Amino acid sequence: MSNSEDHDHDHDHTAPPPELELRVKALESLLVEKGLVNPETLNEIIDTYEHRVGPRNGAQVVAKAWTNAKFRQSLLADATDAVASLGFMGRQGEHLKVVENSASVHNLVVCTLCSCYPWTVLGLPPAWYKSAPYRSRAVSEPRAVLAEFGTQLADTTRVQVWDSTAELRYLVLPQRPAGTEGWSEAQLAALVTRNAMIGVEVVNPPETNEASR
Amino acid sequence: MIGAHDLGGKQGFGRVLPVRKPDTSASDRHEPLFHAEWERRAFALTLATGMLGQWNIDESRHARESQDPQRYLDNSYYETWLVGLQKLLHAKGLLEPEELESLPFAASVDISTSLSTLRHNGPVIEPPSPAKANELLAKGGPTRLPDSRQPKYAVGTAVQVLPMTHVGHTRAPQYVHDAKGIIHAINGVHIYPDANAHRRDEDAVVGEILYTVSFARVALFPSHALQASVKECNEDRIFVDLWEPYLIHD
Numbered sequence: 001m002s003n004s005e006d007h008d009h010d011h012d013h014t015a016p017p018p019e020l021e022l023r024v025k026a027l028e029s030l031l032v033e034k035g036l037v038n039p040e041t042l043n044e045i046i047d048t049y050e051h052r053v054g055p056r057n058g059a060q061v062v063a064k065a066w067t068n069a070k071f072r073q074s075l076l077a078d079a080t081d082a083v084a085s086l087g088f089m090g091r092q093g094e095h096l097k098v099v100e101n102s103a104s105v106h107n108l109v110v111c112t113l114c115s116c117y118p119w120t121v122l123g124l125p126p127a128w129y130k131s132a133p134y135r136s137r138a139v140s141e142p143r144a145v146l147a148e149f150g151t152q153l154a155d156t157t158r159v160q161v162w163d164s165t166a167e168l169r170y171l172v173l174p175q176r177p178a179g180t181e182g183w184s185e186a187q188l189a190a191l192v193t194r195n196a197m198i199g200v201e202v203v204n205p206p207e208t209n210e211a212s213r
Numbered sequence: 214m215i216g217a218h219d220l221g222g223k224q225g226f227g228r229v230l231p232v233r234k235p236d237t238s239a240s241d242r243h244e245p246l247f248h249a250e251w252e253r254r255a256f257a258l259t260l261a262t263g264m265l266g267q268w269n270i271d272e273s274r275h276a277r278e279s280q281d282p283q284r285y286l287d288n289s290y291y292e293t294w295l296v297g298l299q300k301l302l303h304a305k306g307l308l309e310p311e312e313l314e315s316l317p318f319a320a321s322v323d324i325s326t327s328l329s330t331l332r333h334n335g336p337v338i339e340p341p342s343p344a345k346a347n348e349l350l351a352k353g354g355p356t357r358l359p360d361s362r363q364p365k366y367a368v369g370t371a372v373q374v375l376p377m378t379h380v381g382h383t384r385a386p387q388y389v390h391d392a393k394g395i396i397h398a399i400n401g402v403h404i405y406p407d408a409n410a411h412r413r414d415e416d417a418v419v420g421e422i423l424y425t426v427s428f429a430r431v432a433l434f435p436s437h438a439l440q441a442s443v444k445e446c447n448e449d450r451i452f453v454d455l456w457e458p459y460l461i462h463d
Contacts, residue, residue: 020292022317024251027299028258030316036265036307037340042257044343048350049256050246090351095400112221112386114274115290120353124246124256130290133229135220139388139451140434144443148230159449161430163221165384166403166423166454167270167356 054123055194057088058171061121062197063189065098066176076100079171083121093120093169099162100173101202106157107172108146108199110138111164118169122194129198139163149200172199179205214380215387217282222388222434252291259294264341264349267305270356271410275382276300296322307338358420360402364457365422370396371463372426374455382410385459389426392433393463397452398425405456421456428453 031037061083065072075082079096083089096118099107111117112135117125128134137145142159146152153159162170174196180188195201220226247253263273277297278285285293299322302308313322341349366372373393377385384406400423408419430449 019318020295021249021251024254024258024295026316027295028254030308030312031258031262031302034308035340036338037258037261038342041261041341041343041346042254044346045257045260045350046253048347050253089353091349091353094353094355095357095403110221112388113218113384114277126244127248127290128229131226131229132220132223132286133226136223136226137229138221139430140222140224141443141445142430142449143445145229147443148228155444155446159430159446161449161451163386163451163453165386166400166406166456168400168423168425168454 049119049124053119055121055197056189057086057123058118058121058194058197059189059192060086060185061088061098061171062173062192063185065173066188067185072173075173088120090120092116093118095168096121096171097162097168098171098173099160101175101199103175104157106146106153106159106199106202107170108138108142108159108161109164109170109172110135110161112136112139113163113165116164116167116169118171120169121171122197126194146200149195151201172197174199174203177203177205214279214383215378216278216280217285218278219387221386247291255291255295255298259298260350261340261346262298262302262307264346265307265338267307267338268301269404269409269412270354271382271404271406272412273297273301274406275410276304278382356404357400358402358404358418360420362402362422364399364424366396366399366424366457366460366462368396368399372396372424372460373463374426374459375461377407377459379407381407383407383459385455386453388433389428389453389455392428394426394428394453396424397427399423400425400454403456405458407456407458421458423454423456424460425452426455426460427451 028037028042032039061075064086065075071082075098079098080089080094083093083096101107115125115130117129134145139161142161143153146159164170174192176188177191180191191203191206193201193203196203247256277293280293280296288296299313303310303313371393372395374385374389374391376390377383378390402420403423405419405421412418428451429447430445430451431447433451
């Protein structure tokens with residue numbers, strides 16, 4: 001658990017009220033009793049999204065695009081197909097688009113109307129992505145939002161914000177950081193963060209050796 | 214409808230992240246996907262009952278969004294999912310009103326605003342097994358339709374967004390109503406949410422051309438640029454996915 005110093009406030013502020021526990025429990029019992037829900041299926045769904053589908057999928061996609069020019073091309077042309085070739089497909093990833101960062105363009109993804117997010121490559125969204133501050137401000141003041149994540153862009157870099165209002169799901173292809181020449185896909189994938197694939201951060205160069213400081 | 218869910222460009226919600234020490238990285242900090250067991254269950258119940266095929270994703274979104282705006286903003290994320298689910302179970306006749314009323318805190322869900330009074334009279338519903346559920350999740354629910362009709366607007370065309378202020382469901386966010394933009398991409402024919410959220414069993418699926426439209430951020434939010442503590446750039450663009458009926462020639 002976090003200590004008070006770095007306690008995260010990006011979860012919902014209300015403590016879980018016991019009434020919600022009771023409401024969900026009662027509803028689940030009723031649906032199971034009526035034969036509308038299989039309780040084992042509930043456990044399976046939770047397990048899938050808590051342990052099997054997540055941002056490591058997306059990191060693998062990014063690392064492959066950085067090392068394989070042909071894959072990068074097919075990813076930018078038809079992300080759904082290219083990502084499916086790595087075995088990632090399904091719900092909330094039916095129609096994928098990959099938007100590529102460069103020295104002159106930085107991409108950022110939001111869903112102002114709800115919480116649309118590319119589940120197949122990033123899993124379920126973090127709490128801040130679903131929050132009113134992010135959904136309201138990402139389109140009106142994207143650079144101020146980026147600054148909160150410690151991301152400073154050059155004035156000459158154009159920010160492009162993608163509001164996921166339809167069933168297209170967006171994944172940001174970040175810039176490959178300097179100092180990673182000759183790295184393997186697995187080494188590169190370990191550098192790629194979820195936040196960089198949403199576009200609120202960039203992928204930082206590998207940490208400088210402590211001893212060399 | 215312009216509900217409380219339509220948050221793009223609204224002001225006063227404060228910071229996304231708390232102020233933190235400059236040397237601590239915000240990246241991927243340990244952050245649980247669920248904050249309590251009831252959230253896990255509400256999430257899974259929503260997905261599992263969705264697999265019964267009694268409603269579509271647009272009905273599901275509309276059920277969450279057509280809440281009292283004050284309540285929508287007060288609810289936590291999964292509480293809104295729970296409200297939506299209870300409304301759908303009622304609207305589709307899977308749970309009787311008495312059954313819903315017997316649940317604790319039933320009064321917190323206003324089922325009187327439910328979109329439909331359709332009763333479920335179909336064959337016996339079989340809930341999916343864990344293996345079947347995984348199969349359905351891996352398959353997903355594509356919304357692109359096999360329809361080769363010609364788009365009305367070519368890439369590069371100047372368009373204006375209509376004010377989509379009808380009381381039903383829409384995916385045209387308020388901040389682009391009346392705004393002028395440029396067609397950036399044509400994405401084929403996709404199921405049209407404004408019709409799909411209100412589709413009756415006997416209605417055919419309606420598809421419309423889906424465009425990605427590019428807007429100048431400064432044109433959408435001119436005053437924000439003046440007030441922000443960080444200097445926003447006039448070159449920044451906002452891309453929004455919009456269906457053909459939302460658009461007219463500029």
